[in-house]
Amino acid sequence: MLEDLLLQGAQPNYADNIRAIAARWEALIPPARLGDLESGDLQAGIVSILESGEVTDDVILTIAGDLASLSWWRGPPLRDDHRARLNALTRARLTRLADSLEMAPRKLPRSQLRRSHVLLVGNLLDPLHSPSGGAIDYAAALASDTAVSRVEIVHSGEVLPAMRTYIEARLGGFPASRGVALVSTRDNPDFLADILSRGPCTFHVWCEPALSPAISLVSRLGPTLMFTCADEAPVQFADVYWYFQSEAHIEKVWKAHAAPQEFIDRYVRILALPSPEPRPLEPMSRASIGLPEDAFVIATVGNRLGVEMDEAYITGIELALRSQPKAVWMVVGGLPDYLLGAFEQVLGDRFLHVPFSRELDRLMTTVDLFANPFRAGGGNSANIAVGAGAAVLSLSRGDVSSLVPDSFIASDPEEYFRYLGFLMDSPELLAAVKAEQGQHNARMRDQGLFLKEIQGLVRLAADRYEARGCGAPLSTTVFAPLTRLAQAG
Structure with a gap:
């Protein structure tokens, strides 16, 4: 069954979402093609079906x-060539x-x-869902402008x-003159x-689903700014794309995804992010969660x-633990049973699993080092x-490398675990890295700086909106080659 195939290797907490995808595909994909998916490369099979002309644009x-x-819920990540074909x-x-x-x-x-x-x-x-909490923080920054x-x-x-409680806490104090309101597309x-x-207004795209038709529609209606993340090239047009990675990094990864040069040229790096005001943290005691006080x-x-x-990541962490007798690995988040059992059996009391925490900030006060897996996401946790x-x-x-300075950003797994060894063996080096990264993080959380940078991007988006014909058709004013591609499709 297609459902069984899609659930292989999936994160347990996403099983219901994956079952819904399986049911949807069984209804939308020609029956003769479903067998091809079950017997071959899933990504290649789907791309082939979508390029075949057998399904409608909506499908x-x-x-x-x-x-x-x-690709996020069960893996593997989309290959660059598959992503490029799907994006086009x-x-x-x-x-x-x-x-x-x-x-x-x-x-x-203007x-x-x-x-x-x-x-x-x-x-x-949920406020702990970074796109959701971040959306409200972004709105709060805009509303702080009188x-x-x-x-x-x-x-x-x-x-x-x-989520409603968080919205009230972050946005409820603004006067009615700021015009803060929720608009439900469902209602x-x-x-x-x-x-x-x-x-007229300026449109901001923040974690709207990448293929939401609303994104391309609003780009015809006014200037648009789009937040990008996870090193993923955007599929749809915006006057300005923004994130925290360097322009050189973005150009490299977006080119690998076959993003139009017009998109790459519209990217701007900024230095601050939407964030709630820092609150004093009461440190969590290690003893309260079963950690030795002298553990690394x-x-x-x-x-x-x-x-x-x-x-490679799991093996490297295990070897690091064996090299440092006082090291403990704390994993926060759901794990498949087979992984959890293996970690408990092999690592014993050198492993601590916390399935979920609503006080992640306090929990992180017990931590010496956040060891980011080799992934695209993870920015909010870091x-x-x-x-x-x-x-x-x-x-x-990925996201995490964009949020910290270059100190201990590794080029490959070998260098990553060499750096990990340095930090485990040198309290002085660890303290210096914490101080440098903490200062950088404080600057990134400066909401006055974030608002100033977004205001500059709003002006830039207005300039570019006028330059492209004030909402004239995108296929003729932005990237003419898409006209031919759209006609061919």
């Missing part, structure tokens, strides 16, 4: 989005959809664009009580028409660790760890 977007989710395929269809809007180019008043902001944020799930009169947060799905399918009725504590944190920790006083070790790719 292409749905299945491509599902495949991207599976979906980009052409989304551009064609946006260009189907029957609208004339509109020159928009003053209104600076005052009015609309954020597309996807689901608002000249702003409109901050609308466009989201999908239900907002649960914990209001015509949300774009309503947004336009309230006047290595932490690994994540929701998808069964997928993200590969053999940010929390540095803020709690731990040092961070990462490879030179």
Whole structure:
């Protein structure tokens, strides 16, 4: 069965989502093709089906989005060539959809664009879900500008009580004149028409699903800024893309994903991130969670660790533990039973598993070193760890490497574990790295700096919106080659 295939190697906490994908694919994929998926390379099979002309544009977007989710929930990561083909395929269809809007180019008043902001944020799930908490922090930064009169947060799905409490805490204190409001796409399918009725605005794309048609639609309606992360090239157009990686790093990885040069040229590196105001942390005692007071504590944190920790990473951590008699490995997050059992059996009391913590910041005060797996994500956990006083070790790719200075950013696994040995053996070096990374983290959390940088990007987006014809069709004003590709599709 397709369901059994997709569940192989999956993180247990994503099993229900994966079952839903399996049911959806069985309904959308031609039956004759399902057998091909079960007997061959899943990624290659899906790309072949989507390129075959046998399925509609809507199905292409749905299945491509599902495949991207599976790469996070069960692995393996999408190969660069598969990602490039999927991005080209979906980009052409989304551009064609946006260009189907029957609208004339509109020159928009600059003053209104600076005052009015609309954020597309996807689901608002829980404050501990970094895209959800970050969306509200982003809105709070915009609303802190006294000249702003409109901050609308466009989201999908239900907002649960914990998330509502966080929204009230972060946004409830702003006066009505700031125009802070939630807009549900579920409750209001015509949300774009309503947004336009309230006047021109700047659009901000923050963790909206990568293939959401709304992204390409709003790029026709006004200037757009898009947050990018995890070294993934964007599929859809924005006037400005922003993140914390260097321009050279972004150019390298986006080219590998066959991103248009027009996208690469629109990327801007900024130096601060949306963040809640730091709160005083009451350190958690090691004894309260079963850690020896004199242990060297290595932490690994994540929701998808069964997928993200590969053999090289696990073997390296085990060897590091054996080299340092007082080292303990604390893993925070769900683990498949086979991995949990193996760690407990092999490592014994040198291993501590914390399935979930709502006080991750306090838990990280017990940690000496946050050892990031060889993954693209993990930025929020690493940010929390540095803020709690731990040092961070990462490879030179993905979110975590963008959030700490170059000290102990490793180029490959061999160098990574050599650095880990240095930090375990030298308390003075560990203290110096913690201090350097802590100072860098404090600057990144400066919300005044973040607002200043976003304001600059808003002005840049307005300039680029005008330069591309004030909402003229993307296929002719941004990247003419897509016209041919869309017609061919």
